[in-house]
Amino acid sequence: MVNPAPVVDPADPAVNPAPKTPDLSRPLPQTTTIKDTPGYTVFRWVNGVVLVLVAAVTLYPFLNLAARAFSSEAAISSGNVTVWPIGFNTTTLMSVLTQELFWRNYLNTVVYTVVGTVIAMALTTTFAYVLSKKYLKGRMLLIGFAVFTMFFTGGLIPNYILVSELGFKNTIWAIVVPQAINVFNLLVMKSFFENFPTELEEAAAIDGLTTYGIFFRVVLPLSKAVLATMVLFYAVWFWNSWFPAFLYMDDPHLYPVTVFLRNIIAGATGTGEGLSDIAVQVGANVKAVTMLLTALPIVCLYPFVQKYFVSGVMLGSVKG
Amino acid sequence: MATELRGNETWGLALRKHWRLYTFAILPIAWFLVFRYLPMAGNVIAFRRFRPGGSIFGEEWVGLYYIERFIQDQAFWQAFQNTVIIGGLTLLIVFPLPIILALLLNELRSRLFKRFVQTVSYLPHFMSIVIVAGFVFELTALDGTVNRLVELFGGDPISFMQQADWFRTIYISSEVWQTVGWGTILYLATLTTIDSQLYEAARIDGANRWQQTWHVTLPGIRPTMVVLLILNIGQFMQVGFEKIFLLYNTLTQPTADVLSTYIYRVGLTSGQLSYATAIGLFEAVIGLVLVFSANAISRRVTGSSLW
Numbered sequence: 001m002v003n004p005a006p007v008v009d010p011a012d013p014a015v016n017p018a019p020k021t022p023d024l025s026r027p028l029p030q031t032t033t034i035k036d037t038p039g040y041t042v043f044r045w046v047n048g049v050v051l052v053l054v055a056a057v058t059l060y061p062f063l064n065l066a067a068r069a070f071s072s073e074a075a076i077s078s079g080n081v082t083v084w085p086i087g088f089n090t091t092t093l094m095s096v097l098t099q100e101l102f103w104r105n106y107l108n109t110v111v112y113t114v115v116g117t118v119i120a121m122a123l124t125t126t127f128a129y130v131l132s133k134k135y136l137k138g139r140m141l142l143i144g145f146a147v148f149t150m151f152f153t154g155g156l157i158p159n160y161i162l163v164s165e166l167g168f169k170n171t172i173w174a175i176v177v178p179q180a181i182n183v184f185n186l187l188v189m190k191s192f193f194e195n196f197p198t199e200l201e202e203a204a205a206i207d208g209l210t211t212y213g214i215f216f217r218v219v220l221p222l223s224k225a226v227l228a229t230m231v232l233f234y235a236v237w238f239w240n241s242w243f244p245a246f247l248y249m250d251d252p253h254l255y256p257v258t259v260f261l262r263n264i265i266a267g268a269t270g271t272g273e274g275l276s277d278i279a280v281q282v283g284a285n286v287k288a289v290t291m292l293l294t295a296l297p298i299v300c301l302y303p304f305v306q307k308y309f310v311s312g313v314m315l316g317s318v319k320g
Numbered sequence: 321m322a323t324e325l326r327g328n329e330t331w332g333l334a335l336r337k338h339w340r341l342y343t344f345a346i347l348p349i350a351w352f353l354v355f356r357y358l359p360m361a362g363n364v365i366a367f368r369r370f371r372p373g374g375s376i377f378g379e380e381w382v383g384l385y386y387i388e389r390f391i392q393d394q395a396f397w398q399a400f401q402n403t404v405i406i407g408g409l410t411l412l413i414v415f416p417l418p419i420i421l422a423l424l425l426n427e428l429r430s431r432l433f434k435r436f437v438q439t440v441s442y443l444p445h446f447m448s449i450v451i452v453a454g455f456v457f458e459l460t461a462l463d464g465t466v467n468r469l470v471e472l473f474g475g476d477p478i479s480f481m482q483q484a485d486w487f488r489t490i491y492i493s494s495e496v497w498q499t500v501g502w503g504t505i506l507y508l509a510t511l512t513t514i515d516s517q518l519y520e521a522a523r524i525d526g527a528n529r530w531q532q533t534w535h536v537t538l539p540g541i542r543p544t545m546v547v548l549l550i551l552n553i554g555q556f557m558q559v560g561f562e563k564i565f566l567l568y569n570t571l572t573q574p575t576a577d578v579l580s581t582y583i584y585r586v587g588l589t590s591g592q593l594s595y596a597t598a599i600g601l602f603e604a605v606i607g608l609v610l611v612f613s614a615n616a617i618s619r620r621v622t623g624s625s626l627w
Contacts, residue, residue: 154359
């Protein structure tokens with residue numbers, strides 16, 4: 001089975017096989033038994049070393065962060081902490097974990113992520129289903145209507161005025177509603193639904209199901225993999241989001257944990273606006289612990305869900 | 321459901337036949353109108369005076385007053401220049417690196433090693449920008465690892481984040497760190513679709529490994545490169561607003577301030593909403609022009625395009 005090329009015309013049935021994730025870690029088949037030239041052998045060794053370095057440089061900040069989180073303040077400021085804690089202690093961890101505001105903000109992040117993902121999924125799946133129906137009049141118009149917003153947006157100030165005028169300030173809606181549809185995700189779902197076997201839908205229609213019945217009882221249950229991918233894309237997006245909350249929320253009790261972290265980082269490095277002297281004294285170890293706790297859920301979840309993300313990117317690469 | 325599409329179907333007939341399907345579109349269309357198209361229309365305050373608490377479309381026409389104002393604004397031109405430089409560096413450095421990394425990964429024979437490097441290199445993509453900014457501050461701090469290395473090579477510690485000269489290097493490095501691994505996915509996917517017979521034929525013609533890469537692999541991934549390049553050009557003007565916003569300060573502003581951060585300060589810190597909108601509109605229009613021209617040029621020259 002050939003894999004869909006990144007840019008293909010979905011209208012052409014010859015190039016539109018069922019989306020299947022190619023195994024990207026599979027080395028290319030060796031079609032020859034000819035021995036490597038000496039030059040190529042050297043290249044392979046150099047290549048191996050370079051890629052080990054790439055992996056090391058990518059991982060280093062994470063290891064450094066974990067080491068700092070459990071090191072003493074003095075060891076950190078001496079600059080000796082690299083990948084192993086010096087002056088090991090869990091006092092800092094405990095001091096962050098016993099902060100009421102931290103937990104409040106952490107809980108906010110969970111709530112914003114769940115609510116945001118639910119709204120986003122409801123709007124994205126239904127609209128993508130409509131856009132995937134090639135016989136539907138006005139389909140191209142609607143696709144253009146959505147895709148245009150990828151290349152032209154209202155800009156910061158008009159959005160800010162709109163959200164304020166709607167009375168969304170200091171509410172969860174300021175975070176979840178304006179970002180409810182990601183056009184890229186919409187196109188991913190659309191190309192998935194386009195490949196959905198029409199025979200199943202036709203059979204369901206003959207059995208007397210309406211469009212609603214077909215969508216909820218046939219299409220969605222058979223799309224679990226792509227739905228999981230979309231849920232992950234949106235959930236990570238909402239989990240990581242900080243700017244809308246920073247912009248629209250004044251009450252620290254409403255902040256998500258990313259804004260809590262931002263304020264600590266800004267305080268500790270002096271880049272924030274209107275900082276007090278107290279904020280500047282946030283310890284490097286406190287900063288590290290907060291960063292670690294914010295990143296932890298994603299780092300832990302990541303190895304298990306990585307393949308969904310990869311398949312999502314490749315589905316989305318089918319031209320819309 | 322099985323009805324084949326008929327181009328001459330009237331709207332009345334289509335609505336009657338597929339009304340249930342159209343109802344699915346009502347909420348999303350309303351959402352796009354309110355949260356995407358209404359702010360576009362809201363750009364009209366670039367030409368109208370806006371009063372807080374008044375109409376979101378402003379009070380009275382002022383013509384090109386705000387446009388003329390930013391054309392004479394020194395800080396605007398500095399932000400514009402920084403945007404072009406940082407955007408250009410991003411295209412020049414951050415865009416090609418995933419291609420190189422994908423080609424290197426492609427030469428690996430150990431499946432386990434390849435999977436390991438891939439898994440590790442995708443991870444930064446999932447980190448919040450706040451965390452990435454935190455990493456940057458930690459590593460470049462006076463007690464950070466980068467300064468440890470500087471000292472190891474006999475240099476004096478540098479307060480990187482306080483020096484305008486270093487900002488671009490640091491910004492681009494963090495972009496590379498965060499995006500290069502993830503960027504390889506589409507290229508790796510394309511590489512698996514290249515017909516192995518092409519390599520066979522090239523070998524028979526006496527092509528060495530490098531020539532095979534140059535004449536078979538690169539042409540094979542060219543359409544992907546072109547599409548991603550066009551998409552990147554579309555982002556050119558918006559260069560990582562959130563990251564720059566977190567990383568910059570008054571000391572690094574001479575090199576770090578881009579249009580989007582300038583808009584934030586003018587609009588939301590000093591409250592000159594109409595003026596900031598005028599600059600935002602300018603930025604958005606340039607972005608749109610860039611992506612349309614890149615697409616048109618690419619369609620003519622390479623034959624591949626976004627639409």
